[in-house]
Amino acid sequence: MxxxxxxxxxxxxxxxxxxxxxxxxxxxxxxxxxxxxxxxxxxxxxxxxxxxxxxxxxTSLPEEHAGTVSTIGAAVGRIQRRGAWRVPRTLKVESAYGRVRLDLSRAIIEYPVVDIELQLGTGGARITVPRDAVVDVEGLRTGLKDLRYRARQPSGPGEPRIRITGTMGTGRLKVRHARR
CATH class of the missing domain: 1.10.8 (Helicase, Ruva Protein; domain 3)
Incomplete structure (x- = not known):
């Protein structure tokens, strides 16, 4: 020991x-x-x-289900998810040129912690999180523009935790809480 x-x-x-x-x-x-x-x-x-x-x-546990990690990407153009879409445990978003819009306000979130990994070249990203979500952006590196996020006071136990990591090139990331 x-x-x-x-x-x-x-x-x-x-x-x-x-x-x-x-x-x-x-x-x-x-x-x-x-x-x-x-x-x-x-x-x-x-x-x-x-x-x-x-x-x-x-140790010796099977790895997480393949369905808990998902990658979406586009070389050019817009990446958008909104409405009642199922959020994987880990979401990897890759875009060379284009905008990213992720709306988690009405999404189905089955995990207490969701990791969103951004790998963006140019173009901005906007992520709308549930009203009661706790957001962690400590693992995100930004290029030319700063991150725009105003943290909310946690409302209590059970709120989803959204961890945003990765690299932003020349675009800006805006994170906001849903109003409803």
Whole structure:
């Protein structure tokens, strides 16, 4: 067993734990792990004090469903999603030249944490998130223009978390909360 001085991995975040719990639930629902194994792993996830302990609780689990990662892209033109569309766990958006419009306000969000990875050259992006969503833009690198986002005060437990990462070239990203 490693001592706390030997293990330098950071503490697991709330998002890391929620993602791990989601993976366990999916594996159990797909009958890839037994009820007893799920109970044991749940305990390990909830009591993990380091990232490595959290990772150990997930070893030998099947990878996330292929349907939980989706890529949309266009070399030139507009990328747009709106209405009641199903949001994958991880959405990769790639565009060399063009605008991106993602409206998650009426989308079906099945995951507690959604990662949106942007790889945009020129052209801007606008993302509308649900009214009660918590947005994290710390992993986003912008080029010429700054990000436009005014964070909202979290309304309570259970709100979806939207993490936006990636690279913006010359365009601007605007993130806003839905009004309804």
């Amino acid at each position: 490693t001592s706390p001085q030997e293990d330098t991995s950071p503490l697991p975040s709330k998002d890391d734990r929620e993602t791990a719990l989601q993976r366990l639930q999916e594996a159990y629902a797909d009958e890839r792990i037994s009820h007893q194994e799920m109970d044991e792993r749940l305990g390990r996830v909830l009591t993990a004090k380091t990232q490595s302990e959290l990772a150990e609780a997930l």
